[in-house]
Amino acid sequence: MPPITIMAVITLIASVGLWGGLIYACSGRDRRYLGWLLPGLPLSAFVNLLVKKPLIVSVGEAANIPPGLGLATPVWFIIFLWLVPPVTEEAVKVAPLLWPSARRAIKSRTAALWTGAALGVSFGLGEAVWIAYGIAQSPQYAAYPWYAFTGYLGERLVVCFCHGVMTALVVTGLQQGRGRAWVGYLAAVGLHALLNTGAVLAQLGVISPAVAGLILMPPVLIMFVIFESLRRRAAGDPESQAAAAEVIYFRREPDRNAE
Amino acid sequence: MRNESLHFKPRPSVGWAWLAVIALACIGIGALTALPLLHADAPIGILLLVALPLPLIGVPFLVLAIWFPTMRYQLDERSLTLRYGPVLTYQIPLNEIQTIRKRNLSISLLSSMRLPGLALFTVHYTDLGNVKMCATAAATGILLVETAKHKYGLTPADEEGFLAALQARIGS
Numbered sequence: 001m002p003p004i005t006i007m008a009v010i011t012l013i014a015s016v017g018l019w020g021g022l023i024y025a026c027s028g029r030d031r032r033y034l035g036w037l038l039p040g041l042p043l044s045a046f047v048n049l050l051v052k053k054p055l056i057v058s059v060g061e062a063a064n065i066p067p068g069l070g071l072a073t074p075v076w077f078i079i080f081l082w083l084v085p086p087v088t089e090e091a092v093k094v095a096p097l098l099w100p101s102a103r104r105a106i107k108s109r110t111a112a113l114w115t116g117a118a119l120g121v122s123f124g125l126g127e128a129v130w131i132a133y134g135i136a137q138s139p140q141y142a143a144y145p146w147y148a149f150t151g152y153l154g155e156r157l158v159v160c161f162c163h164g165v166m167t168a169l170v171v172t173g174l175q176q177g178r179g180r181a182w183v184g185y186l187a188a189v190g191l192h193a194l195l196n197t198g199a200v201l202a203q204l205g206v207i208s209p210a211v212a213g214l215i216l217m218p219p220v221l222i223m224f225v226i227f228e229s230l231r232r233r234a235a236g237d238p239e240s241q242a243a244a245a246e247v248i249y250f251r252r253e254p255d256r257n258a259e
Numbered sequence: 260m261r262n263e264s265l266h267f268k269p270r271p272s273v274g275w276a277w278l279a280v281i282a283l284a285c286i287g288i289g290a291l292t293a294l295p296l297l298h299a300d301a302p303i304g305i306l307l308l309v310a311l312p313l314p315l316i317g318v319p320f321l322v323l324a325i326w327f328p329t330m331r332y333q334l335d336e337r338s339l340t341l342r343y344g345p346v347l348t349y350q351i352p353l354n355e356i357q358t359i360r361k362r363n364l365s366i367s368l369l370s371s372m373r374l375p376g377l378a379l380f381t382v383h384y385t386d387l388g389n390v391k392m393c394a395t396a397a398a399t400g401i402l403l404v405e406t407a408k409h410k411y412g413l414t415p416a417d418e419e420g421f422l423a424a425l426q427a428r429i430g431s
Contacts, residue, residue, distance in 0.1 A: 026365065246361070249422055250426055
């Protein structure tokens, strides 16, 4: 058994517990949204094998650019490589909403927020498995003990949350209407590209993987702020008000003598 | 009869267990970090720098867990006082209370003293902003007492009795 397997299982359990728990707790213990943690699981493998890889290979071959050039790669192709994952992944993550019954489920801003967050986390879980599979295929990692992959655990935990926020942005936009859908999608693509900047620079050899990890932090903080902002806006819609289930026991009458 | 002070307990929760688990995890991880350094005869300065911060964080959690049974709501003739050990006392003059309502709150990701089954001190909520909490629930079924300046969150076990006594004293 490849040593990454144990850490991948720990990562999946921790991610489901943490982010699934967050979605459950913050949505007012609504179990409906937990079901959306499933449909995104195969989508990372799907988009990597059937969309990103063929697209990058065919464009590279058409332009006669061999892989692994590092900084000698033409700038336009680096930008292309940088943008392919955000553009394709942000679109494929909302693919389960093509089902008409799934679209009907996002009738409010609250439902859009938590459905999107769960779909994004679901994609993140699948991506963690896909990356673990990639590491398991690489002989250079076979000699490490399983506990040497704590970097994988930390990165995937954080990235799972980020996928949730980005997809919540897209689905909230979709719920608002066609114009807003594009705004949400482009915002998610921009954030995703920002998140990937460190990894792309590390692959080009411009910075070390450790610095790439540090560069990941500011976009993650931005994600937290966006997530809170989405929740604040959703708190105003009728579904959230109903979930709050307020009962007023006492309200002091205005002092008429003061008028 | 009216001058006597009434004491109400909060509804039961496992908030103390969360505090204890966090405290023991911090102390345990600190100890595990210290062990290899002790075996390697590391300088005492390095040992303290590496192994001490986590237990230092854990001890206050342990102390809060020990004080958990002291959470009380005290109703006097003129004020309602929320207490948790010697570290938390919120006194609310009855004549300043504007509303009393019960609702579920929407928790924020911003850091604060909020765990499943316990919320203490000022906690930020997405829907209501800052609420001064002394409660055995973080978000569900919170009784909110509002004055012009502050919101307070509590969870009395005998909610009916508490509300009846509070409203009787406000009315008088």
